[in-house]
Amino acid sequence: MKVQIDRRRIWLIIILKSFRPVFFLATGLFFFYIINLPTPDGLTIQGQRAIALFVVCLILWVTGLLPLAITSLLAIVTVPLLGILDKKETYALFGNEAVFFILGAFILAGAAMHSGLSSRIALAIMNRFGNTPAGLVFSIFILAAVLSFFMSEHAVAAMLFPIVLEIAKGLNLKPGKSNYAKSLFLALAWGCIIGGIATFLGGARVPLAVGMLKEATGINIDFFEYTVMVFPTVLIMLLIGYFWLTRFFPSDIEDIHLAKSVFERKMKEIGKTGYMEYAVGFVMIITILFWLFFGKSLGIANIAIVSVVALFILKLVRWKDIEEYVNWGIILMYGGAITLGASMEKSGAAAWIANTIIGDWANSPLLVIAIFSLLTILLTEGMSNAAVIAILLPVGIGMASQFNIEPKLITYAIAVPAGLAFCFPMATPANAIAVSSGYITTKDMAKAGIVMMILAWVVFNMTARFYWPMIGIKL
Amino acid sequence: MAIMKEKTKTYLHNPGYLKVELMLKGIRVDGKALKKANLDKCRDVANITCGLDIILPHNTWVTVPYADDFVNDSPYELIESEGKFFVREGAESVNVSVVPTPKFYRLKTTTGISLSKIGIVHGGHVAITPATQCDFFNKEIECRYCAGNPDIKKGKASVYTVEDVLETVEAAYKEGKAEIVYLSIGFSETADGGIEFLKPYIKAIKKHFNTLIAVEALPPKENKWIDETYAIGADSVLYNLEIFDPKLFEDICPGRAAIIGRKRHLDALEYAATVFPSGTVASHLIVGLEPIESTVTGIDFLTNMGVIPILPVYRPSPRAKLPHYKMPSTEVIAPVYGYLYRAVTTNKINTSWVRDISVVTTPLEGRFFVDDNARMQTFAQNFYKSRLGLKAAWSLATLRRKLRVKLEHSD
Ligand code: SF4
Numbered sequence: 001m002k003v004q005i006d007r008r009r010i011w012l013i014i015i016l017k018s019f020r021p022v023f024f025l026a027t028g029l030f031f032f033y034i035i036n037l038p039t040p041d042g043l044t045i046q047g048q049r050a051i052a053l054f055v056v057c058l059i060l061w062v063t064g065l066l067p068l069a070i071t072s073l074l075a076i077v078t079v080p081l082l083g084i085l086d087k088k089e090t091y092a093l094f095g096n097e098a099v100f101f102i103l104g105a106f107i108l109a110g111a112a113m114h115s116g117l118s119s120r121i122a123l124a125i126m127n128r129f130g131n132t133p134a135g136l137v138f139s140i141f142i143l144a145a146v147l148s149f150f151m152s153e154h155a156v157a158a159m160l161f162p163i164v165l166e167i168a169k170g171l172n173l174k175p176g177k178s179n180y181a182k183s184l185f186l187a188l189a190w191g192c193i194i195g196g197i198a199t200f201l202g203g204a205r206v207p208l209a210v211g212m213l214k215e216a217t218g219i220n221i222d223f224f225e226y227t228v229m230v231f232p233t234v235l236i237m238l239l240i241g242y243f244w245l246t247r248f249f250p251s252d253i254e255d256i257h258l259a260k261s262v263f264e265r266k267m268k269e270i271g272k273t274g275y276m277e278y279a280v281g282f283v284m285i286i287t288i289l290f291w292l293f294f295g296k297s298l299g300i301a302n303i304a305i306v307s308v309v310a311l312f313i314l315k316l317v318r319w320k321d322i323e324e325y326v327n328w329g330i331i332l333m334y335g336g337a338i339t340l341g342a343s344m345e346k347s348g349a350a351a352w353i354a355n356t357i358i359g360d361w362a363n364s365p366l367l368v369i370a371i372f373s374l375l376t377i378l379l380t381e382g383m384s385n386a387a388v389i390a391i392l393l394p395v396g397i398g399m400a401s402q403f404n405i406e407p408k409l410i411t412y413a414i415a416v417p418a419g420l421a422f423c424f425p426m427a428t429p430a431n432a433i434a435v436s437s438g439y440i441t442t443k444d445m446a447k448a449g450i451v452m453m454i455l456a457w458v459v460f461n462m463t464a465r466f467y468w469p470m471i472g473i474k475l
Numbered sequence: 476m477a478i479m480k481e482k483t484k485t486y487l488h489n490p491g492y493l494k495v496e497l498m499l500k501g502i503r504v505d506g507k508a509l510k511k512a513n514l515d516k517c518r519d520v521a522n523i524t525c526g527l528d529i530i531l532p533h534n535t536w537v538t539v540p541y542a543d544d545f546v547n548d549s550p551y552e553l554i555e556s557e558g559k560f561f562v563r564e565g566a567e568s569v570n571v572s573v574v575p576t577p578k579f580y581r582l583k584t585t586t587g588i589s590l591s592k593i594g595i596v597h598g599g600h601v602a603i604t605p606a607t608q609c610d611f612f613n614k615e616i617e618c619r620y621c622a623g624n625p626d627i628k629k630g631k632a633s634v635y636t637v638e639d640v641l642e643t644v645e646a647a648y649k650e651g652k653a654e655i656v657y658l659s660i661g662f663s664e665t666a667d668g669g670i671e672f673l674k675p676y677i678k679a680i681k682k683h684f685n686t687l688i689a690v691e692a693l694p695p696k697e698n699k700w701i702d703e704t705y706a707i708g709a710d711s712v713l714y715n716l717e718i719f720d721p722k723l724f725e726d727i728c729p730g731r732a733a734i735i736g737r738k739r740h741l742d743a744l745e746y747a748a749t750v751f752p753s754g755t756v757a758s759h760l761i762v763g764l765e766p767i768e769s770t771v772t773g774i775d776f777l778t779n780m781g782v783i784p785i786l787p788v789y790r791p792s793p794r795a796k797l798p799h800y801k802m803p804s805t806e807v808i809a810p811v812y813g814y815l816y817r818a819v820t821t822n823k824i825n826t827s828w829v830r831d832i833s834v835v836t837t838p839l840e841g842r843f844f845v846d847d848n849a850r851m852q853t854f855a856q857n858f859y860k861s862r863l864g865l866k867a868a869w870s871l872a873t874l875r876r877k878l879r880v881k882l883e884h885s886d
Contacts, residue, residue, distance in 0.1 A: 001882050001883065002882070002883040003699070003702045003703050003706040003880065003881075003882060003883075004702065004880075004881040004882075004883060005702045005705060005706065005750050005879050005880060005881070006878070006879045006880075006881055007749045007750060007879070010875065010878065010879075013878045013879065014878065017878060
């Protein structure tokens with residue numbers, strides 16, 4: 001624990017410290033103010049209360065003054081307390097399929113990491129393809145992306161980070177100066193970000209959005225369907241990302257044989273492939289195949305949980321090993337967001353907001369997608385991507401049903417760009433991890449990332465405009 | 476600086492002058508008065524400040540030598556009449572109080588150590604040195620004026636346990652003698668200046684008692700240890716430079732000069748003054764070991780940084796390595812204290828903290844030399860000595876620490 005003394009003037013500290021209680025008091029008063037306003041035409045009293053709660057959660061999620069999970073818990077208990085939904089229904093929403101899918105995905109990824117399987121794959125690929133400076137950047141970029149198809153992008157970033165750090169050190173690259181080091185760490189971050197939107201497994205936000213959609217409308221998006229819808233965006237962004245990375249940070253080294261020795265040493269450290277890795281790999285492959293081909297009929301959460309049980313039956317992991325990989329905070333956050341989203345929808349609040357605020361311009365689905373994806377991609381740079389979904393999706397879904405737009409499309413327009421945060425370390429853990437290396441600064445990341453952000457928005461909208469109709473999606 | 480005053484009349488009626496006179500010359504006490512004062516033996520076991528604690532008018536505390544031979548030449552005498560005590564000089568006298576020996580001095584810890592060995596009371600403060608060790612002695616670069624507690628030498632230190640210290644503080648606290656607990660530590664070859672060693676003591680005292688803690692140590696190598704000192708509960712800190720003149724500093728304090736350096740002393744004090752509250756960062760400048768002009772320059776330098784200079788007068792000790800030292804007279808010293816008072820008030824440094832110190836003239840007592848009644852400061856000081864004031868001081872110190880200290884988890 002590090003001690004720091006705030007040496008500013010004491011009155012300034014008192015003012016700054018009193019900000020928090022004053023803020024919460026003001027938020028509480030604002031909440032009561034909204035609740036006590038006369039109920040507008042077309043809105044039920046439950047709807048009005050749901051909006052008041054939604055506004056409070058929005059403020060708390062955006063400011064981050066409470067942990068996301070705690071705001072979600074607040075939402076869960078307040079929904080029945082305000083009579084928006086009854087207790088039983090509220091807590092049942094928390095047991096949503098998406099929540100259990102996320103839990104299963106955390107455990108499966110934890111097993112892959114704990115067994116050493118994921119590190120082995122990473123090292124093997126980098127060793128095999130990383131023979132030139134460009135080849136090494138490419139292999140890190142693609143590896144991070146591909147691994148993020150199968151496990152949380154945050155976990156991939158955390159897993160690959162020490163290896164990339166050792167490569168940078170092994171090559172004697174200068175922190176903050178070396179272009180090549182910058183491209184290595186951005187390759188790691190951007191690979192994770194782009195790969196993370198490809199499937200349900202890259203981050204918990206897609207299951208969250210799908211769960212919210214299902215609770216609100218009964219409409220489901222399955223694993224395979226989602227991947228088919230977003231794959232062109234992923235592929236194009238990977239190409240653009242690599243191109244931009246190597247142009248923006250042209251390599252300033254020619255020889256990377258020192259990196260090879262890092263791989264070799266690390267490979268030696270982990271030894272030969274053991275039974276555990278084979279067995280965990282086998283369970284993972286079977287699970288993914290089931291998600292792809294039987295996800296619709298069996299339910300992706302069921303498949304995930306059965307696989308988890310199989311891991312324990314086969315004694316491939318112990319609960320103690322897995323616990324550290326399960327992010328309970330995220331699970332609570334998602335449960336709360338789903339509950340709040342459903343209460344907005346079921347109370348008619350979402351539709352009312354869509355009607356009142358968004359109004360007439362929402363007559364073209366493409367325009368709606370463009371605007372929601374733009375809002376999302378901007379917001380996600382400054383706040384947690386799950387919070388962006390929790391805020392925008394209830395309104396988006398409300399609007400879709402109001403203006404006869406397919407709610408699934410709005411879900412894509414929010415869930416996919418929510419993962420595409422390229423500019424700032426606070427936007428996503430993959431960026432934060434890259435900046436924490438000291439080899440790349442926030443300024444470098446923002447400069448290179450802003451172009452990626454704009455291109456990502458354009459590519460996503462182009463995919464919607466040209467590709468989705470090709471696979472039979474009516475806009 | 477005020478013009479030096481020639482002794483043409485008695486100092487009995489000016490508590491500032493009288494305090495200096497008594498500290499320098501001591502007091503004669505006959506056996507009867509001693510018995511009445513319940514003081515038949517030297518009360519300071521460490522034998523450094525063996526003396527009689529007297530409260531002069533205006534609540535001025537002084538520890539007066541009374542057992543040494545030189546007191547036979549003192550013009551001052553302690554007399555008792557009808558249960559009252561007086562300091563008499565010639566035909567004139569002034570009414571004083573004699574502070575009885577703290578009762579806890581007779582007690583022992585559960586491990587059998589006499590509490591008077593662990594804690595020494597000066598006014599409302601109890602001074603404790605948990606480890607009587609200073610590595611300067613082992614390297615033979617100790618400060619030349621240091622009387623050198625026999626315990627200090629050659630690794631023979633006594634280390635009191637946290638429990639021993641807690642028992643002592645508890646006993647002193649119950650008697651109202653622990654408004655402030657002074658914890659001191661000598662030099663040890665660690666970067667933290669000994670604060671890591673003192674940490675469990677400070678934490679334990681803070682946990683059990685609503686008292687303020689002052690730490691007297693050598694400056695740590697890095698400022699982070701000063702932050703740590705404040706964060707763990709010290710309310711005041713003393714990094715004693717002792718001698719302001721650079722050359723004399725090297726000569727008289729060879730260990731401090733060679734291993735820590737004068738600059739680090741000053742830097743640490745400057746930094747500490749930005750961490751601790753006003754008036755709680757202090758440094759000794761010994762009067763008489765360097766020219767008075769140099770002490771005055773030191774006063775200006777320290778007070779400009781927000782540091783309180785504490786000016787003890789050095790009394791020669793047969794064990795110290797300063798054979799040619801000659802003690803200055805009251806007339807030489809007095810204007811320095813007046814100057815100190817002016818410098819501290821000009822720089823708006825809080826004087827409530829350094830109070831009731833019986834072995835040295837405090838900055839606020841300097842007002843007696845410049846004929847200033849310092850109404851506001853004395854009111855504040857008296858308030859902080861009241862029950863309510865003590866509670867308020869403790870609560871404010873705790874609140875301030877809560878507001879200023881930020882703990883960052885380094886994961
Ligand atoms: S630091 Fe100097 S004064 Fe203090 S104990 Fe050591 S030698 Fe004595």
